[in-house]
Amino acid sequence: MVNHWLMKSEPDVYPYEQLETEGSTHWDGVRNYQARNMMRDDMKIGDLVLYYHSNFKPPHVAGVARVCKEGYPDHTSWDSSSKYHDPKSTPENPRWFMVDLEPVCALKTTVPLQAVRDNPACENMLLIRRGQRLSIQPVELQDFDTILSMGGLSRSDL
């Protein structure tokens, strides 16, 4: 069973276009337990991901990605030269996990956050819930399809 997610990335750091250029990436640097648990325990190969650009004007969903490697230790956590270094994480006892993503396709038209807010069909999405800051969120199937269609795509385009 394929699950659906939304993952936030700052386009200044790693935009969707770069994922397309590079072909895949490991989602390192997540240092939040809830997000870690989802990557470690719940995200499976083939799961589909809405790729969201945060800290951008306007913030928006840019594309669709797919999980191509399931949760494994985030090696940047024990790399003392990394900005994501966590002295409490070691190769023997890793504290942080990541998944790998590959690109599926860019939306034909990006979907701004305000458009999600304005669409009553999206009213239950975590993305627009007050105070919601999680950088990885589960997305219901129907919400995923709604965003896809707002972005000018349908399932058969994936």
Added chain:
DNA sequence: GCCAACGTTGGC
């Protein structure tokens, strides 16, 4: 730049 909301840390 501001600030609301939330998460983490650490003293007690």
Added chain:
DNA sequence: GCCAACGTTGGC
């Protein structure tokens, strides 16, 4: 276990 202080996220 409580909670104040602090740090981060991320929209505006």
